[in-house]
Amino acid sequence: MLKKSLWLAVIAILSVGLLAACGGAKDKKESAKKADETVTIEAKNFEFDKKEYKVPANKNVALKLKSVEGNHGLMVEGKDVNISGNGSEVVNFKPGEYTIRCSVPCGQGHAEMVSKLVAE
Template identity: 40%
Template sequence: MHKKIALLLTLTALALALAACGGNNDNNAEPSGSAGASSPAAETAASQEIVINATTWEFDKAEYAIPKDTPVKLTLNNTKGAHGIEIEGQDIEIRGNKSEVVTLPAGTYEIRCSIMCGTGHKQMVSKLVVS
């Protein structure tokens, strides 16, 4: 009897963990952070767009590169699951399928998933090289 209850609880916990990163592409997610955020006119002035595709516990690239001191449109595309990105050391956070125009000084920054998305959440890291 105890084995059946333990199995049921284990399966329930597994289902909940997997559902945390399951297909919630909410286009009405919270607005993104404010640093680097610009008016719609500034979005048209962005020199380029970088699309970051987020899937279950990973970004599509280990490293992204943008020019320093230049407005760049960062777009987060949740291809599988509900994710966000934050750029460490900067006040930049993008949640859901949103974009933000950012201008950063030269350096190497860490991009992390900002929404707890399950057991692989801590490994959801990439680099942003600004030069």
């Protein structure tokens, strides 16, 4: 019984290490991108600081989230972008309009926490 418990513990530790390593690969890849421009998006309870943000199309843009009131996240519909807390991510946008939403349930006005991002 002791051997079985020991093996289960070893397998659990190795699994956690493998999962952490897999998650770290994306972080290194994302941080390797150089940003041509940085756009800071401030979030406070139930709103972003602007209704519309403009970014250059086909360029690497660092989206930087700054939570000034409450706990918020940022997701961009149609892109694999999900920033939480006071984080940032480098993204390359094709020309068009994108919807920005808060990705962290932040209270009663969470569903209305929406802005537009225009890449031109």
